[in-house]
Amino acid sequence: MNPGLLRRLRKSTPFWIGVFILVVFAAMAIAPTFLLGNAWPTGIYDPVTGYDFEVFHPAPPSAAHLLGTDNQGHDVLSQLLSATRPTFVLATVAALVTAISATVVALIGAVSTPWVDRSVGFISDALLLLPAPIFMLIIGSGALSQEIGPITFGVIYGLIAGIGGGGIVLRAQAKSIMVRPFIDGARVAGVSRWRMATRHLLPHLVPLAAVFMLLAVAGAVIADGFISFLGQTATDVSWGTMVYWGTTFVNPITGDPAWNGVLAPSVALTLFCTAFHLISVGVRRAADSQQ
Template identity: 50%
Template structure:
C-alpha cells in the first residue's frame, strides 16, 4: 500500500490526475480508514462538492485533522450552494465497489447544484450587463443634459453680449451707469470712513457734533460740505442717505417687475374673466398714482422702514401702469407664430409662459424697474420732506431739516439744502438714463432712429 500511495503522489505531482485517482480509489477500497489516501484524494476531486465530501471523510476518521478543518471552512465560504450533510459509514467501502458508485448520490446532487450555479452565473451576467447598460444610459443622459446646459449658457451669453452692444451705443445710458457706480461707491465708502478715518463722535450722521466749530458752519477742510444747525457733518449725512435710497429703489424695482409680469402673463395667456379681473384692478391703481398713495401711507404709518416702503410702492406700481404695459406686450407675444406652433405641438401653459412669454418680457420689465426706482426714491423723499416720517436719514430729511432749522437760525442753510437736492436729482437721472438704454433693447424700432 505504501508503494501505491507513493506512486499516486508522484502522479499527482506530474499532473496525471486520472491515474492517481484510480490508485487512490483502490487504496481506500482496501483501507477505508486510510486518512492519508482520503486527504490526497481531494487533490484529484472533480469539483468542490466532491472535495468537500472527501474532507468530511477525513474528519470522520480523524476529527483533529487541521488541514481538513481549514479546507472545509474555505470550501463552505466559496461554494454557492451548501452541500448537505452526507453520513459516512465504515461499511460503505468494505466491498469491491468503485469510489464513483459509493458517491453516486453526491454526484447527482453535484450535477444539480452545478446547473443551479450555472443559472446563477447566467443571471449575474445578465444583471451585470443590465447595470452596465443602465450606467451607460445615465451617463448618456447626463452628457445630454450637460450639453443642453452648455448650449443654454452660450445662447444666454450671446444674448447678453448683443444686448450690451446695443446698450453701449447709447451714450446717455453709459452716463447713467457711471452715475450709478458713483452712488454705489458713496454707499460703500461711508461705513469704511466711519470705522477708519472719521471719529464717530464728530462724523456720525445722526448724533455727530463738532465742538471746535460754530454750527451751522460753511465748508472747511475738516468738513468739506460744512455742518448743519445741529453740528452734524453734511458730507457724512449725504453719504449715509445713499444706502436707504438703494434699498427702497431696488426693493420697489424687484416687486414691480414680479407683480407686473405675473399679472401680464396670466391676463395675456388665459384671457376671459381672468383678464377682466386684472384689468379692473390695474385701472383702479392707475387712477391713484403711486407717489401720492405713498404719501397717504406715510401719513397713516409714519414709522415705515425702507424695505416696507419699497414693497408697497412696487406693489402699487406693479398692479398699475407696469401691469398694463406688460400685458399689452404679452398679447403681442401670444400672437406670434412660434407660440401657436408650441400649442399645436402639445406644449403646456407652463412651457409657453416659461419659454416664450417671460423671456420676451424681461427687457421691457427691466425698463419699468428703472422707472419704478425713480418713483420710489422721489416718493420717499417727499414723505420725509413734508416731515411725515424721520425714522431714518435720507435726502428728503436733509432738505426738510435745512428749511426747518433755517427758519430758526434766520437763514436757509444752503450747504445743507443744495447737496441732497443734487444727489436726489442725479440719482433719479441715473436710473432714467439706464432705462433709455434698456428700452432700446426691448424695442428694436428705437434703434433705427
C-alpha cells in the same frame, strides 16, 4: 437675455452714464462703514449725534467739513453718505417688486381664462387710478408712517406700480405677442400654456419689464424724499430729512437756511433718479432696435 440686446447695451452711451453714476452712489453707500470711527471721529461726524464744538454752525465747506455743517452742527457729507444706503435698499426693492409683479400680471392675463384676465385687468385699472407716489404720500402722512422702513416702502410701492401701470402695459404687450406666428406654432406642437408663457413669452417681456423697473425707482425715491421732508419716516437720516432740517432751522445771525444742507441732498436725489432714467433709456433703445 438676447445676446443682440446685450451688444446694443454695451454701445449705449446713456446706459453707461447711468451705470457710472450708480457706481458712484454705491461707493457713497459703503463709505460710512470705513470712515466713521476711523478717519472720522464718531463724536464729530456721526450723522445723528455728531457735533463739532470748534465750529460755528452752520459752517461753510472747509477742510474739516468738505460740505460744511448744517444748523444743528451735523456734518453734511456724513449725513449725505449715510442717507445713501437706505435709498439704495428702497430703490432695489421697489425695482425688483415692480418688475416681478408687472410680469406676473402680464403672464396671467396672456395665458389664463377670460374671466381671470378680466379680473386682473380690473385690479390693474383700479390701482392705476391711485398712482403709487400719491398712495405712498397718503400712507406716509398716516399713523403707520413711523413703521414703514425702506424695505416695506419699496415692497408697497413696487406692488402698486407693478400691478397698476406696469401690469397694464406689459399685459397689452403680452397679448400682442400671443397672436404672433411662432406662438401659433407652439400651440400646434402641443406646448402647454404655462410652458408657452415661460419659454416663449417671458423673454420678450423682459426688456419692457426692465424699463418699468428702472422708471419705478425714480418715482419711489422721489416719493420717499417727499415723505422724509414731511418728517414721516422711520429712517433716521435721509435726503428728504436733510432738506427739511436745512430749510426749517435757520442761521441765528442772518436768518438764512443752510444752503449746503439743502443743496447737497437735492443734487444727490436728482442725480440718483437721473441715473436710473438714463439706464432705462439705454434699455428701451436697445429693446426697440431688437423689434
